[in-house]
Amino acid sequence: MNAALEALKERGFLQQCTDLEGLSKLMDEGPVTFYEGCDPTGPSLHIGHMVPYFAMRHMHAAGHRAIVLMGGGTARIGDPSGKTTMRQIISYEEIDANTKRFLAQIDNFLRLDGKTMFSDNNKNWLADLNYIDFLRDIGRHFSVNRMLSFEAYRQRMETGLSFIEFNYQLLQSYDFLQLYKRHGCRLQIGGDDQWGNIVAGIELIRRVEGAECFGLTFPLVMTSDGKKMGKTEKGAIFLDPAMTSPYEFFQYWRNVTDADVERFLLMFTFLPPAECRELGRAKDAGINQAKERLAWEVTALIHGKDEADKALAAAKAAFGGAAAGDVSQIPSKILARAELGKGMGVLDLFVYSGLVPSKSEARRLVQQGGAVVNDRKIEDEKTVVDTGWLDAEGALMLRAGKKRVFRILTD
């Protein structure tokens, strides 16, 4: 098998390929242009988006040409694949703004050079599409019977599928065709939920252009306990530091399940496969170090080494005991000293920190024994905290349970 594909396989990226042998041969012959598309439907990329971009980096490093396609056009509609409900329709302005942010984040990670790695936007050919022409030239190649047999649509038949969503596959197929014509793109990569759309695109190109193209999908990464990867209760883990702080980002990886360590190291870092496997094999204290490594590596890739160092220092301060790390890196907020001087109820203090959303929740926390201020467990919800509680640095260390830490600083 082609070396680049072999490398992807070794790292656990390969899920399905339309013709692995054929693709391997093509890649052996020389640089292959490939693309991955993503619809800018939110303000930031999240971890779930990243699998294809990691794969892209590996492939680009092996000499192939990568196209990052922004679905500025398709975002106006919504992809029904793998969804149970219709996507929220968002405004064109919002899509454009999202596109800019996505591209900035992608560029930060991939370093688009404009030649061997560049972006395009399907808005360029979809926005002003003529409906009649599209039906004549493209629509006639699609069999509704066939489309209905796809799992993605079949599921939605139960709950309802609007006509515009039903068209998504045609548009994505058309994208592939356009990229083939404009950039000589021969391969589309993506998450496995895109399989049906990718195959449809390949077929369209075969019919219209008589050319053979390829599709390659990656596993939809789930955590070992069956949850969607990169999701927490609060929502997705975003790349935007304003939405998910580097510290939270780091902690997400730091708290990954043992069984996921090796897999995630392989997919979300560039450490050599042998090292990933070795780290993943560790037990007890060792596996914790491996998680720390995983967290640092991924954080460094996304937010830079400085941020990764800071996050690590904060984590050590929060969990490693007293002087193990740098407390200044723990998430914090400033409270006026004068305000605290008047005395503040612990419940209000916890609400102020944002560790809990309401006083009721704060009360529950105290009652259940999860509220700690400066290593002192709060037993009474009526406890009043004042400046006398401040530590040497004039700060308060708040803990909600064992995992959530917050510092209150004073001016």
Place this chain on the structure above:
RNA sequence: GGGGAGAUUCCCGAGUGGUCAAAGGGGGCAGACUGUAAAUCUGUUGGCUUACGCCUUCGAAGGUUCAAAUCCUUCUCUCCCCA
């Protein structure tokens, strides 16, 4: 166009006049056990309140009633069947 079913707290889903902030499950949070893991067990899970209690919530708006998630009217949306 005709007929039928439905919209419940984060999700699924019970609930057909007071005993409903609303069963059960999932998820979350906290505690125990640990390794900042998993599994397991326990508690908890609208807001304000020390508490009595008060306020907001059962698609939307009105109405009946001492009292409504539950009854009536109109509206919005979803699904199914027939044309």
